[in-house]
Amino acid sequence: MNCLDSPFLCFDISYSEYWQLALDYWSGDDVAGRWKWHASVEDLSGLHGVPKKDVPKFVKLAATAVSLMRRCMDCDFPQELSSRSTVTSKSYGDYLCNACLAARNQARLRRREEEERQRFAAEHAHIAENCQRNKTFDYDGISYANAAIAFSIMLASDEACEVGTFQRSDSLNLCESSSLSSKLLGRLSNAGVLGFDEGTPPQAVEIGQDSKWGYFPHLVNWRFASDLGGRSFPEVLTLLGKVIDARDADLEYGGSVAEMWRMLAYDDALNHLSQEVDNYQLPDVRVGPKTEQAIWHALDHFSIPQVRREITNVVKNAAALSQHRDFVRRHALNTIPGNLISYVDRAVSEGWQVSPLLRNWQNEEPVLLTVLFNRVLGTGLPGFKTLSYSVLTATILNVDRT
Ligand SMILES: [Zn+2]
Structure with a gap:
């Protein structure tokens, strides 16, 4: 018997009556490059007086079989053999024991959670930073076109007119396409008229390569900048109307x-x-x-x-x-x-x-x-x-x- 190729057995003291069965079960020879078992499971059943279907079960109770030829690439522990087919079937690639496999999966999961957490924190940081921008605006100096756009938003949203905030801007029907209304919201934001409101969801922000970031205007909770001159929002609407009527x-x-x-x-x-x-x-x-x-x-x-x-x-x-x-x-x-x-x-x-x-x-x-x-x-x-x-x-x- 080629001892390098045969499984190494570790006996369980409480099942000594099946030790011989285990020894017979796992004994075999390398015959011209092919592994050959000395006795079939059927033979073992007759020889040891154990029902055929119970042979593998008793073998497992009696001894843990490991292959000294194949070791876990992480912990170097030899591969445990669950049945004869694990010995004879060809194995591909590196071997990882179940414990190490679970540990690796766990680590990957933790890594992904950490990345997710960092992305979330970055999105929050961008939103928090944006909430600090465009707090006040000098509506007396607003451009004509921006006045018309801001006026339209206040006309479409009662909330915007009353307290200066609005959400779900896509449903305001500002213009025919979402892409144009997105552009217009971005335009007012760049001009300092609109800022992010607290409660803007992290999905509104997108962080791309090289930590460059952008936002989806329709997902942002918007807030009109407060008037530098202290006007209330309904008064701002009146002012915008005057600018337009000029x-x-x-x-x-x-x-x-x-x-x-x-x-x-x-x-x-x-x-x-x-x-x-x-x-x-x-x-x-x-x-x-x-x-x-x-x-x-x-x-x-x-x-x-x-x-x-x-x-x-x-x-x-x-x-x-x-x-x-x-x-x-x-x-x-x-x-x-x-x-x-x-x-x-x-x-x-x-x-x-x-x-x-x-x-x-x-x-x-x-x-x-x-x-x-x-x-x-x-x-x-x-x-x-x-x-x-x-x-x-x-x-x-x-x-x-x-
Ligand atoms: Zn391992």
Whole structure:
């Protein structure tokens, strides 16, 4: 018997009657590279007068078998053999005993918990630091466009108007897309108008590589900075209204209105396009330079709700095309920008009356849009229905076209 290869037995004193069974069970030889047991379990059962199914159980009681050939890579303890198959089956890789395996898993878990704890602490630190920023702001010096944005938020949220705080900003319906309202919140924060409020959840902050960090504006609990002049928040709302109502008297008026119109109009058109593409179950829109150009071309000549109508018509045609045999759906989508440009050109040259696509003005249109037309421009719904960018800049504003 090759003693290096045979299991090493450690007998249990209380089961000496099965010691011989254990010895016989674990005895074997290396025969031309293959391990061969001296007696089968069936033979052992007859020889020792033990039921066959009980042989492994009594063997285990009588002695612990370990392999001296294979040791745990952490504690160097020899591998315990639970049955004959552990000896004969091929083993791969390094061996870890159960105790060391459990210890390693435990350590990994602790490491992960520690990382999690550190990340959490860092997020809290960022939030705490941000809560200290933008405590006060000089609302008398607010820019025209920021006044309109801040005014819209206070209009949409009673809490913001009363005590200066607001949460779940995505549901305020400030503008058509979440991405634009995120940008606007970030803009007010950078300007010092908005700060983080206590209770901002850690998920609002994201810590990336090199401990660079960012935040998700819609997850932040926001707080308007207190007025440097000591006004209450309802008084701040009144002040913002006055800034907006100054219109032409404010040097920034023309530029701010043009900027706001463009921002909201483009956002509205792009959002409407992806909604219609979705409605007609065409593949996702990829907004390339041609789509962008087509939208601006339409907005130059038509009002925001008229451009909605044009987009609806063009997408409807593309969807009809995609129903044709041999017409690839992706290709149907590609016809949209070009067709929008042609549609606009025909509508202009043939003087079509494009009927605006409207939603409920008070309750469904985004707050910033209604503030822009009702208060900033003072045209209300009629202006929304008719004002294209060309008309806006030519007749209402004296700004340079850019
Ligand atoms: Zn071990």
